[in-house]
Amino acid sequence: MKKRKNRKALAKLADELFQQKINRMSPEEQVAEYLKIQERIDEFDRKEEQRERAFYDDMRVKSFDADNMPLLDSDVISDEQALNKYRYGVASRLVSHELTAPSSRAILSNYEGDTLHILGLVSDYEHNAENNGRGRLLIEMPYIVNYMHNGATYTPSNSPTIDSHVWIQMSNMKGLNGTSQISIGDVINFTAEVYAYRGKGDYGIRATKYGLKNVQVYGSGVLYRRNRKYIAVKSDYDRHGDYILKAVLPEKGQDGQVKVILKPSVHPHYQERYENGVYRMMGVEEY
Numbered sequence: 001m002k003k004r005k006n007r008k009a010l011a012k013l014a015d016e017l018f019q020q021k022i023n024r025m026s027p028e029e030q031v032a033e034y035l036k037i038q039e040r041i042d043e044f045d046r047k048e049e050q051r052e053r054a055f056y057d058d059m060r061v062k063s064f065d066a067d068n069m070p071l072l073d074s075d076v077i078s079d080e081q082a083l084n085k086y087r088y089g090v091a092s093r094l095v096s097h098e099l100t101a102p103s104s105r106a107i108l109s110n111y112e113g114d115t116l117h118i119l120g121l122v123s124d125y126e127h128n129a130e131n132n133g134r135g136r137l138l139i140e141m142p143y144i145v146n147y148m149h150n151g152a153t154y155t156p157s158n159s160p161t162i163d164s165h166v167w168i169q170m171s172n173m174k175g176l177n178g179t180s181q182i183s184i185g186d187v188i189n190f191t192a193e194v195y196a197y198r199g200k201g202d203y204g205i206r207a208t209k210y211g212l213k214n215v216q217v218y219g220s221g222v223l224y225r226r227n228r229k230y231i232a233v234k235s236d237y238d239r240h241g242d243y244i245l246k247a248v249l250p251e252k253g254q255d256g257q258v259k260v261i262l263k264p265s266v267h268p269h270y271q272e273r274y275e276n277g278v279y280r281m282m283g284v285e286e287y
Contacts (some may be wrong), residue, residue, distance in 0.1 A: 014151070047155045048117075048145055052231045055119045055143040058161075072224040077234045083222050084240060091185030091267055094123045094140060105163045108210035111194045115148040116212070122186040122220065123165065125244040127264040133171035135262060137244075138270060139188060140165045148191075168192075170262070172213040179220040179235035182245040184267045189219040189233050242266060 022030055076082055124138035142162040146155045182188065192212035199209040219233035226232040248259040
């Protein structure tokens, strides 16, 4: 808690010092300074777009048949049948390979206490009917797009993958800001805080491991090229009931909180990948 307060105090001090600097400038100098700031913002946006594109390209090359996984254009995303078939294709390829053994995810030690912006693939969901908070969401190929440290945002020098996969405890899921549903096969866009805990790490030895908490989801769906330039996540389309999480808003004119529905996945779980060898395309003929 003290560390977080120090960060807020430093950020406030930086704002005050910047305002003092601006106040000493002439109007012409102020315009020039704001233009420099805008250039930095534009450069940051370009790097973030490059990071997301690197995630997509690596996802295609390493895990899928790249020729069969094109980046959708904006004129296709209105076709719900195409979106669901595309997502099923991603899901089928996800469950066709094995997961690596648990690790300490040592790369996260560099970001303990920081907030990461991550892109990944929703691969599985362990449902807990008795306690929703004990359910777990499996994210494969989690990429760090950027990270927030001491009130500032930074872009990594490369595109670090946290691990082949990471589990997120549903009790650590704190917000849905850009989507109302999460499905197997989705690309998920979220932020999360890195924390340390004790658990089974490399070689099965108990050690300090690193996980993700305070997860805020900003999109979960299909990647597409928006305006033929920027990559975005198409979240708001009909999944035809194929979801593991759904947020239901109160009816118009009624007060109340958002209701979150969690249900088991209809797709093969990660344990079944080694047993069946064949992906069961459950319900795909409906699309």
